[in-house]
Amino acid sequence: MAKVISARKAQGRATGYHVTNAGRAVALSLAVAMGAGVATIPEIAYAQSYVFNAVSIEGNRRVEPGTILSYAGIARGDRVSAAQLNDAYQRILGSGLFETVEIIPQGSRLVIRVVEYPTINRIAFEGNKRIKDEDLAQIVQSQSRRVFSPRVAEADAQAVSKAYEVQGRLAARVSPKVIRRSDNRVDLVFEVFEGGVAEVERIGFVGNGQYSDRRLRRVLDTKQAGLLRAVIRKDTFIEDRVEFDKQLLRDFYSSRGYVDFRITGINAELSQERDGYFVTFNVEEGQQFKVGEVSVTSDLSEVDADLFASKIRLKRGKVYSPALVENEIARLEKLAVNEGLNFVRVEPRVSRNDRDLTLDIEFQLVRGERIFIERIDIEGNTTTLDRVIRRQFEVVEGDPFNPRAIRESAERIRALGFFNKADVDAREGSSPQQVVIDVDVEEKPTGSISLGGSYSTANGIGITFGFSEKNFLGRGQAFSFKISNAAESQQYGLRFAEPGLFGRDLALGFQLGYSETDNLNADYDTVTGIFQPFLEFPVAEQARLQLRYSLDYGHIRNATDVGGIVIAEAAEGERYDSSVGYTYIFDSLARGLDPNTRYRFEFGQDFAGLGGDTTFIRTNAKAIAQTRIMNEEVTLRATLEGGALSYTQGDSRVTDRFLVGPDIMRGFTYGGIGPREVGGGVDDALGGNLYAVARFEAEFPLGLPEEYGISGGLFYDVGSVWGLSDSTKNKATESVVSTGFDARHVIGFSIFWDSAFGPLRLNFSEPLVKRKYDEVQNFNLTISSQF
Missing domain, CATH: 3.10.20.310 (membrane protein fhac)
Structure with a gap:
């Protein structure tokens, strides 16, 4: 009698497949005809052996007999044992091609019967x-x-x-x-x-003494579940994100001088309902270190160490930060290249002084390896042109290889905002002295379309359509246009900029604008237009300069119907202003030196008189300073802003002068302070040729759970708008008021809300000092902006 050689599962013959999912057996519901493989315990002694002169394959439809024989491993004429037949069965079944396998010895003939998987x-x-x-x-x-x-x-x-x-x-x-x-x-x-998401119900810290839980939670990418948990998904517990949070915490503390900071563990406890996590970071802060002695040394004969030491900006007593050291290294290595010293590298050596909690830093100039860049390979950019990515590198093929410069280039590529991922790696090229730079990017959408509607008592119902693209046609160019059409106001705008002219950090662009107002709530209507090409480039490490030409068109219409004398006199005819100008911008954030202090300065002028109907000089200036105190819980900010307009030919009109609104000085409406023409049913804001405003504010937590994203602030504004030319004042001497400098003072309270619609700011203000004809605004809602 023929013996069936096979293996049996513990459960016997089954009627369906069983597939494990997350530790659970899940039946695949196959028909009975698709049962599991035949399983019988061999009834013969394993000492029994066989010799087969023929092998018969049955049941196969797609798999070739030779393939089955190769899995079996049984050759014709070989003597095989029952155990070897069982091994052959296991190999055939283990191939994953067959639902069932039977091996049946029939004298000198071996039958292999299979049922293929569907x-x-x-x-x-x-x-x-x-x-x-x-x-x-x-x-x-x-x-x-x-x-x-x-x-x-x-x-x-x-x-x-x-x-x-x-x-x-x-x-x-x-x-x-x-x-x-x-x-x-x-x-x-x-x-x-799908089930629900496992939210982070609470994030806590153990071991932190210098910074509160509230401050540290603002560092993390993971957020606690709050009111907007249905919209904000950063409160979802994701292990990879928690790992990223660990690095964020390390960077936060190390940038503030805590060089011994450690995360000793993270506890993530899942609630019984499996829908929420309680995450606790166990940390050791250590002591805060400051910069001690800073020096430059070199064993290279061609290097003047004193020259490099004179360029060091890092000073003793400053809180230590690795970013400060990296900035100094980058500066010194660029200086070496400018001095013609290729392959000179800067190696920092840090000496620890536990007694006074300082770190002495020695920048040692050493000879680096003579390695050159063979080529730069770029992959993954299906839309963005190669040259857009290449111009982020300050080196080209054949230049000396500098790992730090390559890392900086990688950061510039990521800062473009064109890619979800941008990896830059170096590998050995055709020789040990050559390297190949591999750039692997993953593109993301860079354009947006906006469509909205609005309603106001001044402009009626309006429809707004806008389109913007940061990477226009894959060339890295910025292009946008906007159309706003309301019953009493129409606006059209177009802007284009090429940020990398000639492959350099040189921006060239232009903007066009046209608007018409036909507002029943105003005493006059306007038509304005502007054409402004510009050129922008860096002039220092933290400074940029913009040069521009402006052609402005202005026409005040229908002012004689209900308007005052001043506006009516100025409304006669159309006017063109042709001017050239510049703006200088200095921003300390450009190098990210101090995480708690930032300052920015802007100064610009426009000179009209190159053609056109007028000759004037317009000057604008703004200075902003910001710092954080009380372990970074409170932000202090001060802003000084002003402008001056001086005419030598022609005279200023209301559309040219400075009209200050709540975005510049809170507590008053747009044009609510400054010179006005009043009396006889007329109340026209004229604007002024001069303005100056100082704003001081503090932002602080309100004690609410930070997942709400709500904080508070106090502010104090003082400023004035004044100044009209003699010819303007003479047109209506008796009816023009507030032409001189007269400071207004405002105090108020702000609520900051980091909402799903963007950062919102609600200002509640009360003027302390105002004038009779000023127009007060006690509340306004704005989009909160960071400078």
């Missing part, structure tokens, strides 16, 4: 809403028109579950099901139960 007719996903079908299809390995494998289906279910875990949906379940079709085909369906 082919997959199609793959479908059911129950998924958060992840699209096409995205899930890229995750699974099972594919249509390929052989179905329970092991692969099991791995696919786990991969889909992992994709939901990344989104914080730890309760997600994925069940693979098969539906029998004709011709030994099946449909593979993944039934998905």
Whole structure:
């Protein structure tokens, strides 16, 4: 009697596949005809042996007999034992090609009977809403028109579950099901139960003494679940994000001199409902160190160490930060290149002084390896042109290789905002003295379209359409236009800028603007237009200069109907102003030296008289300083702003003068302070040729849970708008008021809300000093901006 050689599962003969998903057995619901492999315990002694002169393969339709024989490993005429037959069975079954396998010795003939796994007719996903079908299809390995494998289906279910875990949906379940079709085909369906997200209910810290939990939570990318948890997804618990948070904490403390800072552990406890995490960071802050002695040394004969030492900006007593050291190294290495000293590298040596908590820093100039850049390879940019990425490098093929310069180039590429990912690596080239720079990017959308509506009592119902593109045609150019059409106001704007003219940090662009107002609530209507080409470039490490030409068109209409004498006299005829100008901008943030202090200065002038109808000089200046105190819980900010307008030919009109609004001085409406023409039913804001405003404010927490994103502030503004030319005042001497400098004072309270619609600011103000005809505004809502 023939003996069947096979292996038996502990559960005996089954009627369907079993696939494990996240530790659970999930039946695949196959028909009985697709049962598991035949399993019988051999009844013969393993000492028995066989010799086969023929091997017969039965049941195979797609798999070639030779393939099955290669898995079996049994040659004709060889003597094999029962154990070897069992091994052959395991190898054939382990190939993953067959649903069942039988090995039947029949005298000198061996019969191998198989039932092939079905082919997959199609793959479908059911129950998924958060992840699209096409995205899930890229995750699974099972594919249509390929052989179905329970092991692969099991791995696919786990991969889909992992994709939901990344989104914080730890309760997600994925069940693979098969539906029998004709011709030994099946449909593979993944039934998905997405579940809810596991939110971060609370983030706490243990061991922090210098900075409060509230301040440290602002450092992290992960946020606590708050009122807007349905919109803000940064409160979802994701392990990779927590790892990133650890690095953010290290950077935060190290940039503030805490060189011994350590994270000793992170506890993430899942609630019983599996829908919330309680995350606790255990930290050791250590002591804060400051910069001690700073020196430059060199053993190279051609290097003048004193020259390099004179360029050091890092001073003793400053709080130590690795960023400060990196900035000095970059500055010194650039100086070496400018001096013709290639392959000179700067190595910092830090000596610790525990007694006075200082770090002595010695910048040693050494000879680096003679390695050159062979080429720069760029991959992944399907839209962005290679030259847009290449111009972020200050080196080209054949230049000496400087790892620090390559890292800075990588940061500039990421700062473009064109890519989800930008990896820059160096590898050995055709020789040990050559390196190849590999740039691998992943592009992201850079354009936006906006469509909105508005209503105001001044302008009626309006529709606004806008388009902007930061990477126009993949050339790195900025292009935008905006159309706003209301019942009583129409505005059109177009702007274009090329930021890398001739492959350099040189921006060239222009802007066009046209607007008309036909406002029933004003005493006059206006038509204005502007054409302004500009050129912008760096003039220092932290400073830039913009040069521009402006052609302005202005026309005041219908002023004689209801307007005052001053505006009516100025409204006669159209006027063109032709001017050239510049703006100088200095920003300490350009090098990110101090995380707690920042200052910015702007100064610009426009000179009219190159053609046009007028000759004037317009001057604008602004200075801003900001610092954080009380362990960075409170932000102090001071702003000084002013402008002057001086005419030598022609006279200023209301559309030319400075009209201050709540964005410059809170507590008053637009044009609410300064010279006015009043009396006889007329109340016209004229604006002034001069203005000056000082703003002082403090921003601080209100004690509310920080997940609400709400903080408070106090402010104090003082300023004035004044000055009219003698010819303007003479037109209506008796009816023009507030022409001289007269400071107004305002105090107020602000509420800052980091909402899902953007950072909002609500200002509640009360003028302490005002004048009779000033127009007060006690509340306004604005988009909060950071300078």
